[in-house]
Amino acid sequence: MSGFKIGTLAKQTGTSVPTIRYYEEIRLLRRAERQAGGQRVYKVEDVNRLTLIRRCRDFGFSIEQVRLLIAIMQGQTRSCMDARDLAQQHLTAVRNKVREMRVLERNLAAFVAACDSACAGGPGPDCVILEDLGGATKKGMF
Amino acid sequence: MSGFKIGTLAKQTGTSVPTIRYYEEIRLLRRAERQAGGQRVYKVEDVNRLTLIRRCRDFGFSIEQVRLLIAIMQGQTRSCMDARDLAQQHLTAVRNKVREMRVLERNLAAFVAACDSACAGGPGPDCVILEDLGGATKKGMF
DNA sequence: TATAATCCCTCAAGTAACTTGAGGTTCAAG
């Protein structure tokens, strides 16, 4: 009822078993207690903690940022607004990344379209598009 | 006039010097010739080759994919359409990633907004938003 | 010409965030 093992924790949180052990090793999770045979035993708090960690990671926060966020939560440092600021910073980074990736997306689409109309399945060496990529001419194309 | 050193190649292509040496080590670039003192000497072809590599990397292709692309260009394997297919595959992956990141963007924005209206700079432990992230309740929020 | 500044060299190790593998123990079911 109250204690479960690592595989269960893994399933509950959508984390792999080695990842959980890894998180313990880097002290992102506390050292789990062990039962007689040496197997780790977890409680509901651990599910919450790990869920928080996974959510933050899904948000794209680095491990170190997650550590900071958790420290903020526990009031060990600074105020809640620091968490906000961290998120804000991260948001800006994400927005930039999205912008970059959309440029990339357009370029790739153009590449594919150019292939479709120009290459027509010819052999590699004749592929003008690929050659252009390496050349100094038409730098603006991509 | 015709031969230049690694620093120049680096500048011409926007690549770091160690990265060039690394590319040589993994055989993505051919082994450069050396001058008397052992320093690498490059030619214009190397600029083109490395430019191609960098562009592909900027497109988000992995090193192995770049290797494949180059092999295709040199006609050592398959046709030009294979390059197109690789790009198409990659395009799909990029589109998915962009979608994911936009969800992330919205969530982060919501997080920041929630902080602004609810937290008002209170101390960490009182930050309801962060606590929610770890809990089982309101899973749908983020 | 001497010397200092800059560039170059190799080799080894570090980075993020895990994953994979080897080799062995513990546990739950039949």
Add this chain to the structure above:
DNA sequence: CTTGAACCTCAAGTTACTTGAGGGATTATA
């Protein structure tokens, strides 16, 4: 009581580089 799943530790591999130590080569200046 035996089998098979799940667990354990420790080491090494992954990607694409970056950083550092400890030294040689080249170039610019005094």
